[in-house]
Amino acid sequence: MRDKGIKIKNTIKEHIINNSKEYIIVFIIFIIGIFLGVFFINNSNEETLTEITSYLSGFIDKMKNTSSLQYVDLLKNSIFQNLILTISIWFFGTTVIGIPIVFGLVLYRGFCLGYTISACIAMMGLSKGISFILLSLVAQNLLAIPAILALAVSGFKLYKSIVKDNRKENIKLEFIRHTLFSILMLILLIISSLTEVFISTNALKGLIKYF
Numbered sequence: 001m002r003d004k005g006i007k008i009k010n011t012i013k014e015h016i017i018n019n020s021k022e023y024i025i026v027f028i029i030f031i032i033g034i035f036l037g038v039f040f041i042n043n044s045n046e047e048t049l050t051e052i053t054s055y056l057s058g059f060i061d062k063m064k065n066t067s068s069l070q071y072v073d074l075l076k077n078s079i080f081q082n083l084i085l086t087i088s089i090w091f092f093g094t095t096v097i098g099i100p101i102v103f104g105l106v107l108y109r110g111f112c113l114g115y116t117i118s119a120c121i122a123m124m125g126l127s128k129g130i131s132f133i134l135l136s137l138v139a140q141n142l143l144a145i146p147a148i149l150a151l152a153v154s155g156f157k158l159y160k161s162i163v164k165d166n167r168k169e170n171i172k173l174e175f176i177r178h179t180l181f182s183i184l185m186l187i188l189l190i191i192s193s194l195t196e197v198f199i200s201t202n203a204l205k206g207l208i209k210y211f
Contacts, residue, residue, distance in 0.1 A: 033110020041118035078193035093155020140196035
């Protein structure tokens with residue numbers, strides 16, 4: 001088991017090293033998205049901030065007043081969202097003109113994360129905001145973010161391979177690799193959904209009274 005774990009670790013390390021340029025580009029796009037999300041909140045007008053505060057307050061109150069969570073519904077919704085995201089990145093990654101859309105999805109995911117983090121801190125203050133973020137976002141995103149970045153890199157790699165060598169045999173091989181890799185990343189995203197529902201949500205539910 002230990003040898004198998006080491007082999008998997010080495011395979012992941014080798015994959016990242018071999019595609020380091022692609023990962024750097026995708027990661028920079030993701031970081032730009034985060035900064036755009038933070039920038040949007042910090043430069044929002046009072047009416048927008050009031051709406052955001054109202055939404056977060058409603059969410060917290062709902063969590064406080066809910067005696068039992070609908071885990072099946074929450075899990076279905078989370079898996080469905082990750083499935084749509086995976087299919088979108090997979091599909092647009094298989095088309096030469098779809099790569100900007102793949103980058104756009106990564107940018108949007110970063111924007112949503114930056115938006116959420118900044119909104120929580122703006123509403124709750126630094127200490128409570130960070131605590132809320134740690135409980136509600138960190139655990140699942142430890143898997144989700146690397147999986148999404150890897151999906152985008154896979155699509156980017158397929159695009160570069162097609163541009164470099166557009167022979168039918170090469171396109172077919174790279175398409176199969178991209179599809180299999182996307183399925184693997186989808187499994188990680190499903191695990192991320194399980195983490196979100198059964199770990200993050202439970203932790204937040206147990207400590208929501210302090211927010």
